[in-house]
Amino acid sequence: MAEGVEWALHSCLNLAWVGPERAVPAAALAAFYDLPAAYLNKQLQALARAGVVYSTRGPGGGFRLARDPGRITLLDVVVAIEGREEAFQCTEIRQRGPGAAGAAPSTPCLVDQAMRRAEIAWRTELADQTIAELQERVSRAAPEVPVRARQWLGAAP
Numbered sequence: 001m002a003e004g005v006e007w008a009l010h011s012c013l014n015l016a017w018v019g020p021e022r023a024v025p026a027a028a029l030a031a032f033y034d035l036p037a038a039y040l041n042k043q044l045q046a047l048a049r050a051g052v053v054y055s056t057r058g059p060g061g062g063f064r065l066a067r068d069p070g071r072i073t074l075l076d077v078v079v080a081i082e083g084r085e086e087a088f089q090c091t092e093i094r095q096r097g098p099g100a101a102g103a104a105p106s107t108p109c110l111v112d113q114a115m116r117r118a119e120i121a122w123r124t125e126l127a128d129q130t131i132a133e134l135q136e137r138v139s140r141a142a143p144e145v146p147v148r149a150r151q152w153l154g155a156a157p
Contacts, residue, residue, distance in 0.1 A: 004043040005081045007035060009134075011044060012077055014153060015053065016069040016135050017146040023055075023062035024153050032152050043081060050080035069135055075126035088115035 011029050018024055026044050030037035044063050047053040054066045065072065090112035094105065139146050 001078070001082060004039070004046075005078055007033070007040055008043045008047055008077050008081050009074065009131075011040065011063070012047070012052065012065065012069075012072065012131050013135055013138065014149045015063060015065045016131050017149045018153050020064055022154070023060060023064050025062040028153055029063070032149065047077065047080045050076065052076055052080050065131070069132035070130050072131045073127050074129045074131070074134065075123055077131075078126055086116070087119055088112070090115070 010033065014029060014032065015024060026041040027037045029035075029044070030040040044053060044055070048055050048063070048066075051066050052072055053063045055061065055063050090109050092105075092109060094100065094109060135146075
């Protein structure tokens with residue numbers, strides 16, 4: 001998984017802590033973690049195309065969550081950054097080389113089946129967790145994190 005997913009998830013958390021009343025510039029979000037602003041902006045644009053965040057231009061512009069954090073799942077963010085394509089692509093290598101049986105197999109590849117089951121479990125778990133739930137867990141585990149984010153990004157605590 002690309003590091004952009006991590007960056008996008010942290011950005012969504014920060015936007016959730018700042019709240020819907022304030023747009024945060026990509027440069028400020030990037031500076032908070034010392035990330036390259038241009039690359040983070042690409043991730044934020046992908047989130048905007050997916051309807052996870054929206055952007056406003058001009059003075060006071062930046063990014064905000066497009067929906068309540070309780071309605072944005074971790075899967076929404078992953079799919080926005082990585083796309084909908086399955087992580088594992090079976091190419092039926094069992095039909096090539098000296099190990100090939102000759103005729104096309106009559107049963108589905110068991111490796112493919114195992115990987116698809118794992119991916120379904122992974123996607124289900126991500127779909128069951130929201131930004132709001134993650135926000136709550138982080139706030140309980142490290143209460144200074146949302147305070148630091150609000151202060152850095154210029155929002156009132």
